[in-house]
Amino acid sequence: MGDRVIPHAVALAKAFGARLTVLHALEPPHARPEATPTDPLEWEVRRAEVERHLAAVEAEHAAADLAVEIEVLEGRPAEEIRDWVSGHGVDLTVLGSHGASGWTEWSLASTARKLIEGISGSVLLVPAWSVQEPIKHEVAYQRILVPLDGSRRAESALPAATSVARAHGSDLLLLHVVARPEGSCPCPLDGEDQDLEQRLVDRNARAAEIYLADLKKRVEGAGLRVRTRVTVDGDIRGEILRRVAEDHVDLVVLSGSGRSGRAESPFGSVASFLLEHATTPLLVVRERTTHAVRTGPRSRSRGGVRLPHLATP
Numbered sequence: 001m002g003d004r005v006i007p008h009a010v011a012l013a014k015a016f017g018a019r020l021t022v023l024h025a026l027e028p029p030h031a032r033p034e035a036t037p038t039d040p041l042e043w044e045v046r047r048a049e050v051e052r053h054l055a056a057v058e059a060e061h062a063a064a065d066l067a068v069e070i071e072v073l074e075g076r077p078a079e080e081i082r083d084w085v086s087g088h089g090v091d092l093t094v095l096g097s098h099g100a101s102g103w104t105e106w107s108l109a110s111t112a113r114k115l116i117e118g119i120s121g122s123v124l125l126v127p128a129w130s131v132q133e134p135i136k137h138e139v140a141y142q143r144i145l146v147p148l149d150g151s152r153r154a155e156s157a158l159p160a161a162t163s164v165a166r167a168h169g170s171d172l173l174l175l176h177v178v179a180r181p182e183g184s185c186p187c188p189l190d191g192e193d194q195d196l197e198q199r200l201v202d203r204n205a206r207a208a209e210i211y212l213a214d215l216k217k218r219v220e221g222a223g224l225r226v227r228t229r230v231t232v233d234g235d236i237r238g239e240i241l242r243r244v245a246e247d248h249v250d251l252v253v254l255s256g257s258g259r260s261g262r263a264e265s266p267f268g269s270v271a272s273f274l275l276e277h278a279t280t281p282l283l284v285v286r287e288r289t290t291h292a293v294r295t296g297p298r299s300r301s302r303g304g305v306r307l308p309h310l311a312t313p
Helices: 002-016 040-061 077-087 110-118 158-168 191-220 236-246 269-277
Strands: 020-026 068-074 092-096 122-126 143-147 171-178 225-232 251-255 282-285
Touching: 002 020, 002 040, 002 092, 002 122, 002 158, 020 040, 020 077, 040 068, 068 077, 077 110, 092 110, 110 122, 143 158, 143 236, 158 171, 158 191, 158 251, 158 282, 171 191, 171 236, 191 225, 225 236, 236 269, 251 269, 269 282
Parallel strands: 020 068, 092 122, 143 171, 143 251, 171 225, 251 282
Antiparallel strands: 122 282
16 A cells, blocks of 8 residues: 555655655564564564665655655554654655555554544545555646635645645636535424525525635636536535546545634544545645654654645745
8 A cells, every 4th residue: 555655645745845754664563462572583574675665665756856765663553653743743644544454344444543633734645445556656636626615724725735736737626515504493394494595505605606716716826727616515525525526536635624623623524524435535734733843863764854834825
């Protein structure tokens, strides 16, 4: 899975003008309850194999416009990667939904789930089932979907989306889903109630059209191709997935929280749902909320890595 995820990390690093570190957490057998004592020679052989593989990855993807670094960690993968990301002030973490074992019945593997819940900053999740095609050396995004709910929080994903679109020549699709209002009474709506509900939906749809038209004008001013779509649906999250499928979207970019998001929650309800049900690479934009404290040097450390903070172009 890692070799399929790396081209996505390279694509974003180039788009953001960032440095890229490829991490591999080597888990000792004794970290598992059923494990037997570690053979020192076998351990060194495993580590040497990992280092050779990462060196080949570094040589394959390093370019004049991209600095690639490698890092081998030892210990429980989720904890080691989380601590490294925190200690090196990383702004964006790229990971697959599943590891070397591939897709399972669970939407997220244990390590991916722990990292998504435990790290700070933005996350690019690459679903396992979306990378079944042959490994690509380069990834180019053709259609990028940006769900928006009219809030400033949701709009914070636009700088990242426009940076990627500019680098890849992508089409941008700005989507607003107008939710049907929920009544407080379980009883059926009478004619007057239905008329009131429809008038509210129509009003919100018109406001959304005006809102997206204004955003489109601003983004097109940067020389990008932009389309807008306003839909009405009682299931906002499901409608986003339908648009991904029907419009052949190959990257979704959204804010970690929208209008209804709460500060104490790492992700809003829409972002959380999409992380669980992503069918295409998903970039969730969040600010790095914890102060990064650089830790002491680790084995084979090649320096810190961080992506630049996303800013409005």
